[in-house]
Amino acid sequence: MIKTTEKSVFKLPKSLKAGMKFPFCAGCDHGVAIRLVAEVLDEMNLREKTIAVASIGCSVMLYDYLDTDCVEAPHGRALAAATGVKRTNKDKFVLTYQGDGDFASIGLAESLHAALRGEKVSAICINNTTYGMTGGQAGPTTIMGQITKTSPNGRNEEYYGYPIKIAEQVALCDGTAYSARCSLDSIANIKKTKEAIRKTFEVQLQGLGFGFVEILSTCPTNWHLTPQESHERVRNELFQVYPLGVYKEV
């Protein structure tokens, strides 16, 4: 046998399909987020009992890359689908992976009512402050002054109203057991995001109620910024509007 002193420093999580390349734009955080979900599923030994619900938007890619059972929900309906999946399969582990448009615009009723009902599912929302897949229109989390395809002069309160603070709103629901906002702009914050995902999964396993994590994310293509500038925007502009932290923990 050949002896080697080399140490393995990288291993593909079992919960990610082997031999696939993420299709995301350069600098998009979706790939990091999906990888973290897969790592936590592996570490908590949940892969075999997971049914993931993918939504519409760039988050739909979860369906192709996560090596667990998956269903695909129409735009905004991920938490309605997840409710049905969990209630009829109580022994399964059920998670949703959604964009902010999916979770907090077209799906706002489904999302908040799942939290109010205290559905024992885990929801992950990738907040990139725009409708990414359809080309960068204004979404529910587009911040004041942000220029998008449908707010060419910047978002203003008179025409568009104000952005929604998702993690805070979810925390207000009595059925919510955990709600946090994280970011993927630095190694330290990636580690915190992984811990928040783990916590979100734990509250489901403990039957405590609805678990939620909002992840501030980049969209370099539609923000017209480089990957590096995009993370700077997250730090310099988004952190003020969307402070990181745990908003509820039962």
Ligand SMILES: Cc1ncc(C[n+]2csc(CCOP(=O)(O)OP(=O)(O)O)c2C)c(N)n1
């Ligand atoms: C019922 C319905 N309405 C609209 C669309 C068009 N649509 C597809 S993706 C998308 C935007 C998704 O934005 P978001 O949820 O923020 O996710 P992102 O792509 O930014 O990750 C829209 C409006 C659709 N597919 N179905």
